[in-house]
Amino acid sequence: MDDALPHDLEACHALIAELTACQAELALRLRSQDALVGEQSRTLGELHDSREQLARENAELHLTIKQLLTRLYGRRSERVEAPGQLKRDFGNDPETAAALAAAAEEAQRTMQEYTVRRAITQKRPRNEQLPAHLPRYEVTVEATEDQRHCGEHGPKQLIGYDVTETLEFERPKLKVRQTKYPKYACAAGPA
Numbered sequence: 001m002d003d004a005l006p007h008d009l010e011a012c013h014a015l016i017a018e019l020t021a022c023q024a025e026l027a028l029r030l031r032s033q034d035a036l037v038g039e040q041s042r043t044l045g046e047l048h049d050s051r052e053q054l055a056r057e058n059a060e061l062h063l064t065i066k067q068l069l070t071r072l073y074g075r076r077s078e079r080v081e082a083p084g085q086l087k088r089d090f091g092n093d094p095e096t097a098a099a100l101a102a103a104a105e106e107a108q109r110t111m112q113e114y115t116v117r118r119a120i121t122q123k124r125p126r127n128e129q130l131p132a133h134l135p136r137y138e139v140t141v142e143a144t145e146d147q148r149h150c151g152e153h154g155p156k157q158l159i160g161y162d163v164t165e166t167l168e169f170e171r172p173k174l175k176v177r178q179t180k181y182p183k184y185a186c187a188a189g190p191a
Contacts, residue, residue: 064103072107130165136176143182156184 006012140161150156161180168177 061099064100068103068107072111128165130167130176134167134174134176136165136178138178138180140180141182143184147182147184150186150188153186153188157187159183159185 006015148156160183162183164179164181166177166179168175
């Protein structure tokens, strides 16, 4: 390590001058990095504040939309405000008024579309039968003694079956089980 250090005075002075210049350059770099870090810190703080403000505005808008939807689609008792009920103050600034007007217009348009769509839609009878091409097999359920006999007139007469179809999965094919439930009626009179 002693070999790296100079032994004459002029070389020592030159080495000290070189080290001082390096130290000054490092100090300058540190100051510029500190300034950059400070600027980034300020920018980060501004972004954080902006984000919090946008989050508050977003929450307020969600609340407004929820209230408008409740008024539009809620129960009638919830839609009409009671005379003594306090109203929420949204402020008097033009931005809020414009946003409320736009939301009310959108709600009105949605309500009109829903009403028109609802009026056009007609109920069609449901076809509850499974496709005819599937194989079927029948299972007949035995009726209970109470169903087959009338307490006053004796045995009841079989008049038909109520049929339910159940889709069963049997690897690798499908088939339909038809379950028949007997219906009995008393031949002598109404049951």
